[in-house]
Amino acid sequence: MTNYSNHPYAPAQPQQRWKPTVLFWIVAAVLLLLLIPFALVGGLGMVLFILGLAALLTGLYAFLFKRRSWVGLPHRKSGGLVAVSGFVALILGAGVVGATAAPRVDTDKATLVSPVEQSATATATPTPTPTATNPANSTCATAAETRKHNNQTLICTAGSDQRLVWMSEADSQRVVAEKAAAEKAAAEKAAAEQAAAEQAAAAQAAAEKAAADKAAADQAAAQQAAAEQAAQAAAAQAAAEQAARDAAARQAVPVEPAPAAPAPSSVYYPNCAAAKAAGAAPLYRGQPGYRPGMDGDSDGVACER
Structure with missing residues (x-):
């Protein structure tokens, strides 16, 4: 495909139409946010001042740098016109703001007194100014x-x-x-402040008394628990000592001296009935006729029953 963009007889390219960019919406939003408070404070003069300043800066940018500004000014001529218009609006806005802020010389002094001061003066001087007589x-x-x-x-x-x-x-x-x-x-x-103070003091005293009662109750409960625990420990110790004494008593078995008897090999009892019939029961370990087979509980005493 042949490119006719640089050909001397090529048809003129249509100029692109400017469309709002992201920068346009950002600057417009910032400008609007500035205009609202300044308009509330300074009125029309401040609005003209802000708009003139924005137009002056925008036109100067397009005029000096030969580039499209945020509002899409196409060439230096339009930038110069916008800059001049912004300068005029800036001067007019400054004049309106100055005229509004300057007080009149012939303003009545009574109008400069605030309502609070007028009320204080009226209270301090309740009667009209006396005459000479x-x-x-x-x-x-x-x-x-x-x-x-x-x-x-x-x-x-x-x-x-x-x-x-x-x-x-x-x-x-x-x-x-x-x-x-x-x-x-x-x-x-x-009186109300005193009553409130007394109520607060009473409430504080009641709270302190409740805290003291609770602390005393907790201390008494702790002492009772300690006493019960000590009693339980003493009872357990006494039970343990009694159990030890009982165990020692059960283990202590009296050993009677074995009577003189013939040699063990010469005495034999086939069972406890024979030993009892012979009048030898009970039989103790080491005594003639004692056999482990006749000692059922192995306590050293056979045929004790």
Whole structure:
């Protein structure tokens, strides 16, 4: 088959269509994972900044190295256009992020105070700012002392900082009620903690007593077992000694002296009946007429029965 790829009149080869590669999906996934948190933190400006940076780097790669990037840019011209577009998006994103982060100079100072600080300020100063002639919120000397001002009853009350100040009757009642509630809650909490501590101490004492009782019971059981074992050993030893004494008694057979008799060869008894008839039974070993055949149990005594 003839190869026409290098022939000057060969037909032009169709350009291959770009298809997403594994690198494309990896880079796209990483870029998406970066965009989500940055979008939540910085908004649209941060999204433009990240996309512009990615486009700038991708275009520069295709423009400088003349190779397809991860998105398949075919030539240097497209790489340059993508790099310029990425640079513009990068600048716009940085501008939006900077404008969003910079606070306004004419921002009201009250808006910069957190809700917690506002609540603390409201608690510390329950009464409105006194006027030049209104003694409210000014110091006083005696608690529960009252004063009239413009048909308003002022009461000397200890505030949250324990400083005696003049308060309106409503504010005084509210502060006193709050202090009483706080003291009651503190007392209840202390009582609950004390009860819990007492319960824990009682439980610990019960556990220690149970452990001590168990140890005492185990010790008593061990002593009883040792005593029983010693008694069994003593009984076994006594039984062994008694058995030894019985065996010794059974082995000890009294040997009576043999009476004078004629020579053994001259006395013969055909059986025990003859020996008994002759009045010679029982016959002892060595005595005239004794024969092993007449001693059935071989104990040295014949015709003993």
